[in-house]
Amino acid sequence: MIRKLIDKLINGRKGPRAAVRRKPKQYRASELGVRIDNVSQGALRTCETLQKAGHQAWIVGGGVRDLLLDLKPKDFDVATDATPDEVRALFRRSRIIGRRFQIVHVMHGREQIEVSTFRAIQEDAETDEHGRVLRDNVWGTQAEDAARRDFTINALYYDPVADLVLDYHDGVRDLKARTLRMIGDPTTRFREDPVRMLRVARFVAKLGFKVEPATKKPIAGLAPLVRNVPSARLFDEMLKLLTSGHAMACLHELRREGLHHGMLPMLDVILEQPDGESFVSIALARTDERVRSDRTISPGFLFATLLWEPVAARWRERVARGEPAIPALSDAIDSVIDEQGNRLAITRRFLADMREIWMMQPRFERRTGRSPWGLVEHLRFRAGYDFLLLRGQAGEVPDELCRWWTDFQGADAGQREALIAQAQAARAGAGAGAGGARKRRRRSGRKGRGEGGEGRAEIGEARDQSDPGQAA
Structure with a gap:
C-alpha cells in the first residue's frame, strides 16, 4: 500500500x-x-x-x-x-x-x-x-x-x-x-506527521499568512489524526502555539480548523467566552505582551493559567459540599492534572510549579499573624503573586487584596507590621458586623497561634463562603 x-x-x-x-x-x-x-x-x-x-x-x-x-x-x-x-x-x-x-x-x-x-x-x-x-x-x-x-x-x-x-x-x-x-501531496504529508496541521494554525495566526487551497483542503478530514500524536510532541507544539506572541489567535485558528478537540479539556469553554473578559483571555494577552517585549515565559505559570478555571470550578464544588478549603483545592488540582495528563505530557517540573502557584492562592487571603511573612519568602512567591493579580484583573478577587500584597512585598519591616495590623483591624470589624456566630467559630478550640493556627481559622472561614475564589 x-x-x-x-x-x-x-x-x-x-x-x-x-x-x-x-x-x-x-x-x-x-x-x-x-x-x-x-x-x-x-x-x-x-x-x-x-x-x-x-x-x-x-x-x-x-x-x-x-x-x-x-x-x-x-x-x-x-x-x-x-x-x-x-x-x-x-x-x-x-x-x-x-x-x-x-x-x-x-x-x-x-x-x-x-x-x-x-x-x-x-x-x-x-x-x-x-x-x-x-x-x-x-x-x-x-x-x-x-x-x-x-x-x-x-x-x-x-x-x-x-x-x-x-x-x-x-x-x-x-x-x-x-x-x-x-x-508534496498535502494529504500524505499530513498523515506522515499530523503535527504539521497544528503548524498551519500557528503560522496563519502568527504570520498572517493565507493557506494555499490544496494545502488547506484535507485538514478538516484529517484533524482527528492529531489524537495519535505522542503526548510529549503535542505538549511541545502546544507550547509553541501559546508562546508565539499570538496565543488566543492560535487557539481560535485551531478551532476553525477543527484541530482543538482533546488538546485541552477546557479549550471550548475558553473560546466561547468573549475575548478580553475571561481569566484565560487576560492571561494569554499578558503572555503575548511578554513574548513581544522579549521577556521570559514560564511554561509552568502559563499552563497554571490555562487550567485554573477547571481547578477553581472543582474547588468551589468541593467547598460547597462542606469539604475544608485547602484539602478541597488539593483534590481539585489532582483531578484536573490526572485528566490532563492523559493528553498533554506536561513535565513534572512544570506540574510542580503549577501546583505551588495554585496552592498559594488561599494563602494570600491570610493577612494576619506570621503568615504573610512566610508567604513573601516562598520560592514561588512572585509567580503566585502575579497569578493573584491576574485573578484580580478578571474580577475573581477584590482589588484591595491585590493592592495590599503589592504594598506588603515592597514595604520594610515596620510598614509590614502596620499593614498586618490594618488587615487585622479590618477582619475584626468584619467579624463584629457578621454577628456572634462567626466570632464563636473563630474562638473554637484553638490554644496556640502562628501560621498553622491561622491556617485552620481561614479554612473554617472559607467553608462559609459560596466561592473560595473570593477573598475574605
Missing part, C-alpha cells in the same frame, strides 16, 4: 521524488534583507566548525524564515551532511537525542543549537496504521532533505559564512506572497 502511494507521488507533479530533481535557486542573503548580526553566535560557530571539518552546514527552517521576514528568530536549527556521531565528535558540549528522528543538541553557553543530518526520502519507511512515520534515520542529500520538509517557507537553506540562500521550492516567492504551501 505504501509503495503504491509512493509510486503515485513519484509520477504525480506533487511527488517529493519529482521535487528532488529540482535545482535550487540561489540568492545572496544580504540582498534578501538578511542581516548577519541577527544570526546568533551559537548558530554561526556551529556552521563554521562543521564547515572547517569538511562538512556542509546550513541554517534551516524557522530561523531562515524569520530572518527573511525581518523577525527575530527564537532559535536556530542547522542541517548538515555530517552524521549525528560525526557532529557529536566535533562539539564537546553536545548530545544525541531522539529515536524516531535522531538529532544532536549543541550547546554554546546557554544557547542550544539543534543539528540534524540531511534525511533521505524513504519508499519503505516504517509507518503506523494512519501513515505516521515511526522511524526516520536514513541519511540523504540536501535536495532530498528539502523535499521532505513540510512547507516551502521552511525549506530554505542559509549559509551565514558564504552569505548564500538556497531555495528548492520557491519558498522566497511564497514568503513574499505570504502564502503557506505544502511540499
Whole structure:
C-alpha cells in the first residue's frame, strides 16, 4: 500500500521524488534583507566548525524564515551532511537525542543549537496504521532533505559564512506572497506527521499568512489524526502555539480548523467566552505582551493559567459540599492534572510549579499573624503573586487584596507590621458586623497561634463562603 502511494507521488507533479530533481535557486542573503548580526553566535560557530571539518552546514527552517521576514528568530536549527556521531565528535558540549528522528543538541553557553543530518526520502519507511512515520534515520542529500520538509517557507537553506540562500521550492516567492504551501501531496504529508496541521494554525495566526487551497483542503478530514500524536510532541507544539506572541489567535485558528478537540479539556469553554473578559483571555494577552517585549515565559505559570478555571470550578464544588478549603483545592488540582495528563505530557517540573502557584492562592487571603511573612519568602512567591493579580484583573478577587500584597512585598519591616495590623483591624470589624456566630467559630478550640493556627481559622472561614475564589 505504501509503495503504491509512493509510486503515485513519484509520477504525480506533487511527488517529493519529482521535487528532488529540482535545482535550487540561489540568492545572496544580504540582498534578501538578511542581516548577519541577527544570526546568533551559537548558530554561526556551529556552521563554521562543521564547515572547517569538511562538512556542509546550513541554517534551516524557522530561523531562515524569520530572518527573511525581518523577525527575530527564537532559535536556530542547522542541517548538515555530517552524521549525528560525526557532529557529536566535533562539539564537546553536545548530545544525541531522539529515536524516531535522531538529532544532536549543541550547546554554546546557554544557547542550544539543534543539528540534524540531511534525511533521505524513504519508499519503505516504517509507518503506523494512519501513515505516521515511526522511524526516520536514513541519511540523504540536501535536495532530498528539502523535499521532505513540510512547507516551502521552511525549506530554505542559509549559509551565514558564504552569505548564500538556497531555495528548492520557491519558498522566497511564497514568503513574499505570504502564502503557506505544502511540499508534496498535502494529504500524505499530513498523515506522515499530523503535527504539521497544528503548524498551519500557528503560522496563519502568527504570520498572517493565507493557506494555499490544496494545502488547506484535507485538514478538516484529517484533524482527528492529531489524537495519535505522542503526548510529549503535542505538549511541545502546544507550547509553541501559546508562546508565539499570538496565543488566543492560535487557539481560535485551531478551532476553525477543527484541530482543538482533546488538546485541552477546557479549550471550548475558553473560546466561547468573549475575548478580553475571561481569566484565560487576560492571561494569554499578558503572555503575548511578554513574548513581544522579549521577556521570559514560564511554561509552568502559563499552563497554571490555562487550567485554573477547571481547578477553581472543582474547588468551589468541593467547598460547597462542606469539604475544608485547602484539602478541597488539593483534590481539585489532582483531578484536573490526572485528566490532563492523559493528553498533554506536561513535565513534572512544570506540574510542580503549577501546583505551588495554585496552592498559594488561599494563602494570600491570610493577612494576619506570621503568615504573610512566610508567604513573601516562598520560592514561588512572585509567580503566585502575579497569578493573584491576574485573578484580580478578571474580577475573581477584590482589588484591595491585590493592592495590599503589592504594598506588603515592597514595604520594610515596620510598614509590614502596620499593614498586618490594618488587615487585622479590618477582619475584626468584619467579624463584629457578621454577628456572634462567626466570632464563636473563630474562638473554637484553638490554644496556640502562628501560621498553622491561622491556617485552620481561614479554612473554617472559607467553608462559609459560596466561592473560595473570593477573598475574605
